[in-house]
Amino acid sequence: xxxxxxxxxxxxxxxxxxxxxxxxxxxxxxxxxxxxxxxxxxxxxxxxxxxxxxxxxxxxxxxxxxxxxxxxxxxxxxxxxxxxxxxxxxxxxxxxxxxxxxxxxxxxxxxxxxxxxxxxxxxxxxxxxxxxxxxxxxxxxxxxxxxxxxxxxxxxxxxxxxxxxxxxxxxxxxxxxxxxxxxxxxxxxxxxxx
Numbered sequence: 001x002x003x004x005x006x007x008x009x010x011x012x013x014x015x016x017x018x019x020x021x022x023x024x025x026x027x028x029x030x031x032x033x034x035x036x037x038x039x040x041x042x043x044x045x046x047x048x049x050x051x052x053x054x055x056x057x058x059x060x061x062x063x064x065x066x067x068x069x070x071x072x073x074x075x076x077x078x079x080x081x082x083x084x085x086x087x088x089x090x091x092x093x094x095x096x097x098x099x100x101x102x103x104x105x106x107x108x109x110x111x112x113x114x115x116x117x118x119x120x121x122x123x124x125x126x127x128x129x130x131x132x133x134x135x136x137x138x139x140x141x142x143x144x145x146x147x148x149x150x151x152x153x154x155x156x157x158x159x160x161x162x163x164x165x166x167x168x169x170x171x172x173x174x175x176x177x178x179x180x181x182x183x184x185x186x187x188x189x190x191x192x193x194x
Contacts, residue, residue, distance in 0.1 A: 003161045007071035007079070010142065010152040012048075014057045014067050019044070022057050030055075038103040052153025064091060064130070070140035072154040076127050079141050083131045091138065093129030111147065121147040 016022035023034050023044045034044040034057065043058030073079040076094055083090060099107060104123040111121045126144040133139070149155035179185045 003166055004158070005161065007073050007141070008152075008154050008158055009051075009053055009069050010072045010144070010154065011045075011054045011056055011070040011140070012067075013070060013140065014055065015060045015065055016057055017059070019057055019059055026055060026057060038099070038106055047151075050153075051159070052151060052157070054152070062092070064138070066138055068130075068138050068140055070128070070142050072142050072144050072152060074143065074155075076129060076141060076143035079143075080129055080131070083141075087134035089132045091130045091132050094127050095129070097125040097128055097142070099123050099125065115147075115150060118150060119146045 014022060014026075019042050026032075026046075027034055030046070030048060032046050032048070034046040034055075037043040037045060037056075037058070043056060045054050045056040047053070048055045080090055080094065101123070104121075108121045111118070122145060124145050125148055126142050128140055128142040130138060130140050144152060144154060146155065150157050153159065176185065
């Protein structure tokens with residue numbers, strides 16, 4: 001039996017003081033040419049996984065902004081309630097991810113060329129928020145509109161984790177527990193860095 005995730009990684013956002021140099025680095029490392037963002041001219045993106053994950057490189061626009069992973073959720077408002085309930089904080093948002101009219105005109109034209117049978121594109125890409133987990137980690141949460149689902153492999157395109165992946169995780173937990181009982185590795189409570 002496979003497992004469907006509640007949140008799916010869709011983007012890794014890399015913040016850079018020298019965007020052009022960073023883009024060149026990743027283009028050479030990955031062997032893939034990046035596209036310049038139609039809205040944020042200093043930002044570039046490229047798909048890096050058949051699972052719908054994009055790599056985005058851009059400048060820092062907010063002092064709290066850092067390199068982070070963005071996860072798609074089906075319902076952003078509910079996800080933000082879960083964040084708060086579980087001890088996290090909402091740092092920014094929720095806010096709309098929209099495009100200007102000129103950028104949308106170009107996007108709609110190219111979208112129809114690539115996905116003629118897809119849902120009608122809109123200026124709204126979705127909504128997002130930046131959140132902080134209780135341990136201090138910062139991630140992005142997005143709720144993508146339907147016309148973005150196929151590219152990012154979410155919604156009806158999302159593939160569940162496979163049984164062997166879950167089994168590997170279970171075996172890893174069992175092995176860690178056996179090593180803890182032998183005092184080879186510390187328990188999670190002992191492993192906290194002050």
